[in-house]
Every structure is written in structure tokens, then in C-alpha cells.
Amino acid sequence: MKQDSILLFFCLLAITATIVFVWVFRSSIKAEERTPGIKNALQKRFWFLLILVVVFGIFASVTLPKSPYFAFAEEVPAKVIHVAALQFSFFLSEKSIDPKSPSGDNIELPLNKVVEFRVTSLDVNHGFAIYNPQMRIVTQTQAMPGYINRLRYKFTKPGIYHVLCLEYCGVGHPVMQTTFIVK
Amino acid sequence: MESLKLKKITALWVITILVLFLAAIVLGILMRLNQAEVINQEPLTFYTNMTTHGLTMIGIWFVAGMAAVNYLLQRYVKTSYTANLFAFILTVLGVVLLWLCTYLGKFNTGWTFLYPLPFKDLGAAPWATPLFLVALTILGLGWLVWSVSMMAKILQRYTLAQAFAWQHLSKQPKSETPPFILITMITLVGVIAALIAAVIVIVLFFAEYFSKGSFVNDALLMKNLIYFFGHTIANEMLYLGVAVIYEIFGELSGRPKWKTTWYVSLAWNSALIFILTAFFHHLYMDFVQPEGLQIIGQLASYLASLPSVAVTVFSIIVAIYGVRIQWSITNCLFFLGVIGWVIGGLGAVIDATISNNIVLHNTLWVPAHFHTYNAMGNVLFSLGFFYWFTTQHVSKLVISKLTKFALIVLIISGIGFLMAFYIGGADSIPRRYSTYPEALTTGPALARMGAYFACLYLLVILMFFYNIAKRCFAILSAPSSSVGA
Structure with a gap:
């Protein structure tokens, strides 16, 4: 690593x-x-x-x-995932997320293809760090209210990936996480 | 040379700083013990401790540098006792209010208080956020008046060009600017710029608070402003320590006093620009920030280390290498502090590289490097100054066997508690987690290791505290005739 x-x-x-x-x-x-x-x-x-x-x-x-x-800037992403962070959970969806009633889906991502995460926050600053199945960070961005950070990544190993919040966002900060599958 | 009043107020600063330092170390150890699952605190308690720990540490080591610089500045210019006392009173008041906010009001945003977290439901009392802003205002006011007063006194004696040592850029400078004045001036400009940013931040927070929803701040702008203030003030306190080293390392070691040369002048002047733009590295993971600023952040972070670390470290090596100098407790602490500073700087430069930051940002790598150049760097600079200040005689700074043993324990404890952070950072353990999710298997064990070594560190600091504080009390209670010998 x-x-x-x-x-x-x-x-x-x-x-x-x-x-x-x-x-x-x-x-x-x-x-x-x-x-x-x-x-x-x-x-x-x-x-x-x-x-x-x-x-x-x-x-x-x-x-x-x-x-x-500059990562994968020239490529067209195979999948776009919308991410909304909210104290103390993440919503991931292939469709746009309604800020008034956010909801997420179970996400499955393709192997060896560029994926774009469009990350925002609906309340305070959060982190959006992707951990591989061995629990090491492979990439990350911040979730900031009022802004959308576009994070592109190509997953090369299958498995369950964890998403952890890496920006202190209140007392529930350490429990704020989700998962998705790459296969 | 120095007035009795200045000596007494400096002694008061030293005692206050050390008492708060001990309390803040205990809070740090409690945090690591909680992460280690040795104790079991409520998350709210953990985060109020974390907020208090960060705010206290930043505040005390900043004023430690300021008090030391103020004391030594007396060698060149007459400084204002009133401004010093004013800053002391406002600092004590500000700290008391901050502790009230965190412990009575349960304010828990972390010392970075990123917008809009202070306005959200924190589990804190409704008065905690406005009181926090008032406490910051009080601290900022005291420090701004103190900094401006020191700068004004320098500019009464030196012209602007001399204070920045610009004449040294010509081949034959007509006058000489001592390095201490140059570095103090550069640092004060940074401090004042940071405090002005703090004023803007506080005004924007209050504007939103009183607007009842009709005015909303921009999160990216606020983050830039907060880090411009926070990073710069945390960085400048190191330079205050460096100014002290420039001033007294030579005389303590029986070596000639350092002089300003053309590239010392050039390096420190350009450092000012780099210091003020390095804060962009806190926003690397905000991809909406313009890319040009991100690149400036990386280059400025690299270049900021050149004058301070490279020039200072090389000066120290030159002063020592192959020369029999008088090793006292003060220059031993300075020397150890410089090693900690360099190693912490290496960790920082690695993290300030954007392509590394993507896997290190907000992991334990961050507390790893800033604790290296603070706990094993800047703190040692200040402790070295405290020892020197309370004795004022090199002969009284002889290293006893016990002190030698304490210094060895200090090094071992430092390596232990810092390596727990570095390994955790490389292992992707997040910072600011009250407890670790099960999947982060190494987190608790590393926290335990960190906590135990930090306890050793605390023991050494207690010994230093005893030695320094008893002499400070002697200064405070001594009649005017016996002080300043």
C-alpha cells in the first residue's frame, strides 16, 4: 500500500x-x-x-x-454516484438526491471502470473517505454544504468498501459510515 | 537590562502556561485512554475534552512564544508593560470563558470550529456558541493589541526597511538588523494578519447568528478564513520560538552571536509570503477550491520550511559541529527541540504533498506531525527559555544526572507516543474518533501505546514544572533589589 x-x-x-x-x-x-x-x-x-x-x-x-x-480527467465515468452527507449518515444514489427528503440505494460499482462520486453535505462539513476491504484509505474528498466535490476513482479490487467520515461533524462522528460493493 | 515589572509578568506567564499545559496533557491522555477502551467516556465528554485540549494548547504555546519574545525584545527596544499586562488579563479571561463554554456549555466543535458546525445541534447549551465567539474576541483583542504594540516599538527604533533587514540585500549594508528583530518582525506581521482574519471570521459568525436566518455564510470562504487564521497562528508560534533560539543559543553556548546576511534576510522575507499561503494545504480535499490555490498550497508548504528550518538548523549545526560548547539544560532543550521540529517538518511536508494527502488527510498522521514539532519541538524551545529566564546564569543551568535521565525519558516517551500516531496514520486510523469502529482493529492498541508513553512525558514535564515554577514563585515574591541579578 x-x-x-x-x-x-x-x-x-x-x-x-x-x-x-x-x-x-x-x-x-x-x-x-x-x-x-x-x-x-x-x-x-x-x-x-x-x-x-x-x-x-x-x-x-x-x-x-x-x-x-487531474485523475481520470479525460475519461468519461462509467457510473456517477450522488452522495449526500448528513449528521451522521451517508446517502449514496445513482439518481440525484432530494435535499429535503434524502434517501439512498444499495450501491454496486463496476471493477476497472472510472466512477465519479458527486459529494455534498446537507448540514455541516463531513469527510468522504473510501476504505478498501483491508480498511486502508484508497481515496477521499470532503462533503461541504453548498458545494459538490467530484471525486473520480477506478476500483481495481473487488469486495466491500467502507466509507467513513473524516471531518469532525459532531458527537456521532465516529459512527458515521456506510458501505458499497465493487464487483 | 530588563525591568522588574517585565520579569514578574513574564514569570506570571510562565506559571500560567505550565499549569494549563499540565491540565491539557491530562486531557490528551484521557482522550487516548478512551480510544484505547481503557476508560469509557460519553462521546460528548470526549469531544469537549478534545476541544479544550486543542484550544488550550494552541493558545498557551502562542503566548509562551510572545512572552519570551517580549522579554528578549527589551534588549533592543523598550516594550509596553501595559500591553503585556493587558494581553495577560485578556488571555486569562478568554481561557476561563473557553473552559466555561466547553465544560459548562458542552461546546465541542474542535478547536477548528468549522462553519457551520457551531450553529448546529451539538448537544451544547444555546449560550455556548455566542460565548465561544465572545471568548475568541477577547483573546484576539488582547493578542492584537500586544502584537501591534511590539511592532510599533520596533518601528520606533528601526525604519521599516531596517526592521525587515532589506538593507542586507545590498552588498555593503550601512546598518545591521539583528536576526532576532528580523524574525520577530516577520512573525508579528503573520500574527497580525492571522488575527485580522480571525476578526473577519468572528464578525461573519455573529452576522449570521444575529440575522436569524436572513444571512448565510459561504462554507468554503469560511473554511479558508478559519484555516488562514488557525494555521498561521499555530505556525507563527514556532517562529516565535525560533526567534528566541537565534537570540540566546549563541550566548549560552559561548559562541558568537548570529548575524543577518543577505540570504538570511531574503529567506525570511520570502518566508512571510510562504507562511501566509501555506494554509491552502488544509483544503486539498475540497476539490471545488481552485486548483491553482491547491498547487500554491503545496509549493508554499515546501518553501516555507527553507528559511526557518534550513537556515536555522544549519546555523545550529555550524555553531556546534566540532566545537566544544557549554551544554546547559537550555541549549540541550533547544537542540532536542530543533530535532523534533525537523522530524515533525518532514512529516508535515510529506502530508503537504497533495498526492499523499489523499490517503493521509484527517488520519492520525495529522496529530502525528503537529505533535512532533509542538510537543517535541516548540514546547522544548519554550521550556528551554523558561529555564534560562528563571536562572539568567549559564552556570546555574548545569545538567544534573537526574536532568540527564529526564531528558532521556523525554526522548523515549516522545518517540513512543508519536510513533503510535504515525503508525495509526499510515494504517488509515481517522483522527478525532472518540472510539474506533470494530473494523479499525489497530486503533485501540495504538491508542493504549500512545497513552502510556504520554504518561511518561507528563512525568518529565511535571519535573520541569517543579524546577521552573519554584524559581518563578521566587521571582514573583522577591523584593525589587534581589531580582534581575
């Missing part, structure tokens, strides 16, 4: 940073009296900054095109 790579990447970075700091600390403890320390510090700091800018530049240019706003 993507999350495991992220955690591993973070741990490697954190350990590297810690090693550098410990190394610097030990060099101070072991140093003799009246040593000059780093020479040409200003020049080195300049290069350090420049390298960081380049690293960030590369990181941004690689990751930005992978942003969810």
Missing part, C-alpha cells in the same frame, strides 16, 4: 536526520578546547539551501501531476 511506503520513507528521513544531529552533538562533546568549527559556513549554508530548493523542485514536479484533481 501507498501508506506503507510513506511511513517507510518518513522513518528513513527521520532516522537520517537523527543520525546527523547525533553526529554533530558527539563532535561537540569530543572536540578539544578552542577549535574553530566549520570553515566557510556561509558558503556551505548557501549550497545547502540551493540543494534543498532543487530537491523540493524535483519532488514537487513529480508529485503535483499525481494530484487527485
